[in-house]
Amino acid sequence: MTTPAHRPPPDVRVHRQPGDGWVECACGHRHWGLNGAAGLLLWRSGPAGTEIVLQHRALWSHHGGTWGLPGGAITDGESPRAGAVREAAEEAGLPTAAVRLRADRTLVHPDWSYTTVLAEAVAPVQPAVTDPESLEVRWAGLEELDHLELLPAFADALPELRTMLRRLVLVVDAANVVGSRPDGWWRDRRGATARLRDHLAHLAREGVAASAVGLPGTSWLPDVVLVTEGAARGVPAVDGVSVVSADGSGDDALVTVVRRLMGDPANDVVVTTADRELVARVEDLGARAVGPRVVRH
Template identity: 50%
Template structure:
C-alpha cells in the first residue's frame, strides 16, 4: 500500500498537520511523541514504517500525534499501545528528549522494559516490529528525525541515575515540628519524593543530557523513622544501624554496578566519606525541586 488510508471523520483534532512559516509540515497539530522501549537483553523496539507514511519505509519508534490536551508521556504510551500493543505497565520511564521546532514539538520517552513483552503490529502504520540490538540500530535506514536523535538517545541508554536521600538530614533541615513525629515527617517526605519521581528531574540538575530524567530514588531511613510506609516509585531502605553507614554502602554498591549516584545530604561528615563514590547535593537542592512539583501541605 503506497497511499495512506483516509482520515477518519471522527478523529481527534490533533491528527492533522502543523505548518511552519516556510511551508514545512509536521504530523501532529498539537505536537507528537514516541516511545523508545529498551530491553536489556534484546535491545530497543523499532518500527518499520509503512511506505505511505511520512518518511515511509524507514525504521523509527512507535509514536504519533498528540491528542488535544494530552501530555507527551501519555501520548507516547498511547501511540505505542495502538501501534504495537505495548503494555504501559511493563515499562519504567527513564528520560525524555524534546525536539522543538517552535510550531511543533516531538517528545521521545525513553523507558526500560520491566516486564518482557512481544510487540504486535496493531494497525496499518507498521510493516514490521522488531527488537534491535543497540549496536545495530545505526545499520538500518532510519527515519530522519529518529536518526538525528539516535546518538543522544543511545548515550542516554548508558546512564542509570540514582538519587539516594539521607532522609534524617533532609527532614531535619526544615524546622516544621518534625521532632514530634519523626515517622510521620518521613512519610510526608516520601510522598513528595514519589511525586518528583513521576514528574521527573531536569537534566541539568543531574549533570546529564536530554531534557528530563526519572531517576531511581532510594530513601534511607533510620531510628524512629524506620517504620515509615514506602510510596510508589520510591525505594525505602531501613538502616540496620547508623544511617550514614547505610548511605555509604548503598552509594558504593550502586556505583560499582554502573549507576550514576547522587546522594542528597547537607552532612559534611557524610559528604567527606562519599568522596569519589557519589556526587553530593545539599538538602536545599532537593527541597527546591520538591517545592516545584509537590509543595508542602
C-alpha cells in the first residue's frame, strides 16, 4: 500500500478536522475517515432527464483523476447526513438550503462505513470548485456515467444508486392508521390524529427504513400527505407533513391525491392503509400500499 494513489492528502487540504485520517480496515483495504465517510449525490429532474452533480477528483487524491461524488470524512459527533451536506458545501459550493435530503445508503465494512446521501436540488444550483480536492464539479446527465472513468467504489454502488434518484411520498390514511390500534382513540379522534401527524413529522426528519417501504438503500426521508376525514378534519399541517381534509369520503380524497402525485415520475407513492378496497384503488393507479405499522408510533 505504498503506491502514490494511497498517499495521504498533502498540505493543500484546507479543512483538516477531527475525523480526518486513514483506517486500516479488516477488509484488507485502508479507507479515509476515522468516523467513516459520507458523500452527497445531488440530483435534479429536468427536461433533459435526470442529472447529478459529479466531482472530478484532484490528481493527488485517492483514485485521483476519476469522477465521484463530493464527500469526505465525518467529523467527531457528526451524522453521516450532516457530514455529506457539509462536505458538498465545502468542496462543490452546493448551498445547504437548496439540498433536500431524500434517502441514504450505507455500505458497512468491518472497521469503517460509507454513506451515500441522496438529495434533490430544490432550487437552482451551480456547482463550483471551492477547494483543492476537485478539478471540476458539474451537473452531468446519467448517460454520461457510461463514458467517464468513475471512482471504483462509486461505480460499484451506481447500479443501486441509479434506482434511488427519486422521492418517497407517503400518503397516510389517517382514519385507518389511527383505528388500527385500540388505544382509546375513539374518545378523541382529532387528538389521536394530531399525535399521528407529529410522529409522521418525526419520520419525515429522521427517515423510515428502506426495507419497511420496499425501496433500495438504507433509509428514506419521505414527503408526507396525511388524509383526514370526519371528526379528525382540521388538524393543521406541520413542517414535513401536509394535511388534506376530506369534505366527504376520505378514500376518494386519498385517491385524488395519489392520482395527482403519480403524474410526477420522480415520485414513489406509498399509501399506508389496511383497507383492502382502498389498496386496490391506489394499486390501479400504479401506487403501492403498505400496512399501518410502518407509520404507527
